[in-house]
Amino acid sequence: MSDDGQRPPMLGVIGGSGVYDITGLEQARWEQVETPFGDPSDHILVGELEGLPVAFLPRHGRGHPLPPSGVNYRANIDALKRLGVTDVLSLSAVGSLREELAPGTFVLVDQFIDRTIERDKSFFGPGLVAHVSMAEPVCNRLADLVERVAVEEELPVRRGGTYLAMEGPQFSSRAESEMYRAWGCDVVGMTNMPEAKLAREAELCYATVAMVTDFDCWHPDHGNVEVADVIRVLQANASKARSLVEAVAESFGHRPDPCPQGCDRVLDTALITMPQARDPERLRCLDAVAGRVLTNDTE
Numbered sequence: 132m133s134d135d136g137q138r139p140p141m142l143g144v145i146g147g148s149g150v151y152d153i154t155g156l157e158q159a160r161w162e163q164v165e166t167p168f169g170d171p172s173d174h175i176l177v178g179e180l181e182g183l184p185v186a187f188l189p190r191h192g193r194g195h196p197l198p199p200s201g202v203n204y205r206a207n208i209d210a211l212k213r214l215g216v217t218d219v220l221s222l223s224a225v226g227s228l229r230e231e232l233a234p235g236t237f238v239l240v241d242q243f244i245d246r247t248i249e250r251d252k253s254f255f256g257p258g259l260v261a262h263v264s265m266a267e268p269v270c271n272r273l274a275d276l277v278e279r280v281a282v283e284e285e286l287p288v289r290r291g292g293t294y295l296a297m298e299g300p301q302f303s304s305r306a307e308s309e310m311y312r313a314w315g316c317d318v319v320g321m322t323n324m325p326e327a328k329l330a331r332e333a334e335l336c337y338a339t340v341a342m343v344t345d346f347d348c349w350h351p352d353h354g355n356v357e358v359a360d361v362i363r364v365l366q367a368n369a370s371k372a373r374s375l376v377e378a379v380a381e382s383f384g385h386r387p388d389p390c391p392q393g394c395d396r397v398l399d400t401a402l403i404t405m406p407q408a409r410d411p412e413r414l415r416c417l418d419a420v421a422g423r424v425l426t427n428d429t430e
């Protein structure tokens with residue numbers, strides 16, 4: 132932590148389907164990180180990119196053993212924070228719900244609708260209750276940077292869009308797909324919730340590059356989505372995603388600090404349980420996620 136209380140920048144990258152490593156890391160090593168919430172999806176690849184400390188975590192594990200509902204999202208976010216990560220860039224495969232978002236498009240989503248039902252969605256709970264705002268779930272500072280770099284790299288990028296997070300693992304029925312379109316959603320995936328909620332609770336800046344791989348099942352001129360389509364499009368785009376990560380790391384140092392949106396301070400106003408009613412066991416588990424605001428409780 133620096134004199135002004137800021138943690139030095141460190142980029143965390145969560146790779147989704149088809150992105151199980153990143154390139155260009157110096158002093159790269161896979162590290163095992165233990166958390167009070169269980170095991171992360173895999174060991175975490177730590178190193179430096181363009182002088183910036185970077186941590187990469189494959190969301191489904193190397194080789195993709197974990198389904199979307201089996202990912203331990205709390206452990207993943209806790210582990211990244213524990214390593215010193217300040218900003219999380221999520222790379223995610225999504226289906227398109229819009230004619231103009233063709234496969235190959237990189238969408239910098241700015242909103243989410245959470246329809247997942249089987250996941251631990253909060254670090255907080257009995258013994259320490261917190262309510263963070265999800266009104267603006269994506270960090271604009273990070274998204275601005277990714278957009279600028281993507282434009283420089285001449286990637287087909289679109290700023291803004293709503294990501295519908297479904298439970299899966301089955302893809303949507305046509306009625307569901309049409310309903311998401313009627314709701315004004317732009318893309319559909321299975322993983323960004325509760326990931327974005329947990330990143331917010333952990334005071335991490337979070338942004339997603341949603342890489343469109345298919346038209347789900349609503350488009351009359353395209354067949355229904357299959358895994359093979361997703362992988363084929365992702366393989367065609369994986370090198371673009373990797374060079375985007377390298378370029379983001381290169382530009383990362385030149386940014387205002389602290390986060391203008393306040394992502395790194397949300398817990399200042401979120402805790403509601405009075406100090407005398409807090410559960411010491413819960414506090415111990417929150418050492419990485421919320422240690423900044425709990426130092427008096429745990430001393």
Ligand SMILES: CSC[C@H]1O[C@H](OP(=O)(O)O)[C@H](O)[C@@H]1O
Nearest residue numbers: 147148199223224320321322361
């Ligand atoms: C392989 S298609 C479905 C799968 O792909 C997406 O994963 P991720 O967001 O980690 O790239 C989607 O959410 C599903 O988990």
Ligand SMILES: Nc1ncnc2[nH]cnc12
Nearest residue numbers: 224225226319320347356
């Ligand atoms: N059509 C789709 N639905 C849900 N998740 C996806 N990931 C990639 N394509 C998807």
